[in-house]
Amino acid sequence: MDTADSASTGTERSRGRKGKRAVRRTQTASMADVARLAGVSSQTVSRVSNGYAGVNEETREQVLAAMKELGYRPNSAARALKRGEFRTIGVITFNLSTTGNMRTLEAIATSAAQEGYAVTLLPVAVPTQDEVRGAFSRLGELAVDAVIAIMEVHLLDAATISLPPHVQVVVADSDAGDRYAVVDTDQAGGARAAVRHLLDLGHSTVWHLAGPEESFAAQRRTDAWHAALTEAGRVPPPLVRGDWSAESGYRAGLRLADERDCTAVFAANDQMALGLLRALHERGRKIPDDVSVIGFDDIPEAGSFLPPLTTVHQDFAEVGRLCVEGVLRRMRHGGPEHGTTLVPTKLVVRGSTAPPAGDA
Amino acid sequence: MDTADSASTGTERSRGRKGKRAVRRTQTASMADVARLAGVSSQTVSRVSNGYAGVNEETREQVLAAMKELGYRPNSAARALKRGEFRTIGVITFNLSTTGNMRTLEAIATSAAQEGYAVTLLPVAVPTQDEVRGAFSRLGELAVDAVIAIMEVHLLDAATISLPPHVQVVVADSDAGDRYAVVDTDQAGGARAAVRHLLDLGHSTVWHLAGPEESFAAQRRTDAWHAALTEAGRVPPPLVRGDWSAESGYRAGLRLADERDCTAVFAANDQMALGLLRALHERGRKIPDDVSVIGFDDIPEAGSFLPPLTTVHQDFAEVGRLCVEGVLRRMRHGGPEHGTTLVPTKLVVRGSTAPPAGDA
C-alpha cells in the first residue's frame, strides 16, 4: 500500500507538473497533499486545521500525523481570500522614536498577538497630510482588517476617504475626535496632578515648559496646567515652549534660570525636563532647593536623572491594549463608536521636587 | 410558520445570496466589476492594475476611470495566493523598548516600504528559546516572505526548523553567525575607539561597565575593551557588570566611586552611563575632572546629560536598511549568504571626558 501510494505520487508529480512546480511541492505542502497522505478528503484536513468539532479522534490523529510529516502550514493568503479577513491590524504612525509611541506600539503588538492578530507597520516619513494620505492609500491595498493610528486626528483629515469602508480606525495619542474612536492618556488629569503637587509643596505658582503648538497632547497639558493654576487662584506665568527634545528643554532652562521668582517648573515631557535640569544646574540653580522640576511620561531613565525626576507616569501599555480591544470590538459589533477612552496617569514623586527655599 | 419561514429563507437564500453578494459588492469591487463597467475582460484590468505594457492607451484610461468610480482596490489576499508571495517582511523581536531595537525597527519599516514591502511585527514576550520557537512557528503560518530577527543568534537555535524553507532570515544585533546572515554595528571598533580616546587623553587605564553576560553585543564590547587595553600595554581593571539599565549603572557607580584609582570608565551603553554619572556625582566625584565617562549608543538625550556624554554613535538606521537590503537580495538571488555585515560607529566627544586630574 505504502509503496504503491508513494509510487503513484511520484509518478503523478513527475508527469503532472515539471520542474518548478515539483520543486514547489516539496517546499510547501497543501491541504490536498496532507489529505492524500492521511487518506481523507481535504475538507477533513480543513476541519482538523481549524479545530472543528465533528471529527473522529482517530481520523484527527491521522491527519495531524500527516501534517507533521509533510510540515504542513496553512496558506494564509488562501485563508484570507476565503474568509475575507486577514487577521491583521495595521498601525500607521510617523516618528516611532518617541518613547510613548514606541511603547504603545509594543503593547499593540502584544495585545494583538494574544487575540491571534498580526500587526503590520506602516511608517510615514513626514507628518504631512499628503504623506498620511499616501500611507492610508497604501494601507487600502494592504492586508489589514483594521487600523490603529498613533498620531494627531487632524493629520487624518481627508485621508480616510481612501480607506476601504469596512476597515475600522482607532486613534491613539490624539485629541478627542468625533469621527474616530480615540484612546489616550489622561493628559489633563496628569497635568493637574503635577501642578497640584507643586502647589501643595508651597510654591506660589508653577511655570510651564510646553510641547510644540501643533501637538494636541501638548495643548491639553498646557490647558490643564493653566486651569489648575487659575482654579487655585494663582497667576500663570508666561508660557515657555519647547519641541519635546532635551535640547529645547536646555534652551528654555537657560532662560528660566534668569527668572528669579521661578521656583517650580512643569515640563511637558521628561526629555525637556532633562535639558532643563542641565541648564539650571549650569546656571547654579540647585534642584530641588532653588527650583522644583516635574516631568511627564516617566521614561525608564527618569529615576536616574540628577536629581531623580518627579514625573507623571503614563501607562502606554494600557493605551495600546485598549486600542486593540477597541478596534476588535468595533470590527465584531460593527458599530462605529466615537468618543474618547482615557487611561489614568500616576504621579511619581522622586527627588526633583521640594518645598520652595525658605519654606518649612 | 416555521416551515414557511425556513422555506422562505431557503428561497431567499438563492436570491439572498445574491443580495449578500450585492452588499459586498458595494464594499469592495473586484476586477470583474471593473471589467464589466469598463467593457473589457478582467485580464485587461489585471494588466492595467499591474502596469503591464501592452495595453492601448484609450483602453487603459477607460479601465482607470472604472477603477476610480468603483473605488477598486486589488485584493492582496488573492494576489498573494496567485503570486505565491506576500510582499511582507516579518520582524521578530522581544523588548522593543531599547533605543537600538526600536530605531532599527523604524529603519526596517521605512526601507521595506520603499521597496514596496510591508512589515509585520512579531513580539516575543520572554526571550527564551521556547518563546522564540513559538513565535517562529506562528510566523510560519504568517503571511511573510522573509524574516528579520533582532536578537541574539543563540535564541534562534532550534527555532528555525519550523520556518518554511524558502523564507530567508537575517539577524540584526547579534554575534557573527554561520547559519544566518548577520548585520550589526561594529561593536568592537566602537569599543576600541572609546578606549583609545580615553588612553589618548592620558588615563593610565580604563574601567569597564559591561552589559549582561548573555548579550553578545555586550560581550563583544567587553572583549574589544580588553584587547585595546592589552595591546596598549595596560592592565585591565576588574570588570564591573550591569544589565543595561540606568539603575544598574547607578549601583555600579556607587562601587566605582570608592576606587580611588579609577579615573576613566567606559560604559557599555548610555543608560548605564547615566546612572554612573548620578552615582559619581552623589559621591562627590567631579566629571570629567575626577572621572571621565564614556557611553555607547548616542541616544538622543546623551547630549543633555550632566555633563553632556561622550559616547559612541551607532547608526541604527543603516543597520535596519542593510537588513532589508540583505533579506531582499537573498530572496531574489536565492543564495543563502552567511557572514556578517558591519556598520561603522563614530566617536562623539562631548563633555564627560577629559585628561586625568593633575595632567596637563
Place this chain on the structure above:
DNA sequence: CGTCGCGATGTTTACGTAAACATGCCGTCC
C-alpha cells in the same frame, strides 16, 4: 421493520487574481 436523525466524512464550488494560452486584427514582406 422502516425511516428518521445525526454524526462523520466526501464533493462541489467560489473567493479574486494573474499566468498561460487563444483569438482576431492589421500591416508588411516576398
Place this chain on the structure above:
DNA sequence: GGACGGCATGTTTACGTAAACATCGCGACG
C-alpha cells in the same frame, strides 16, 4: 495577394482554502 509576425485583447485555468451541500452508515424510535 497570401502567409506571417506582432500587438491588443479575450478565455481558461489554477493558486489553497472553507462554506455549503451531499452522502453514507448506524442506532433509535414509532
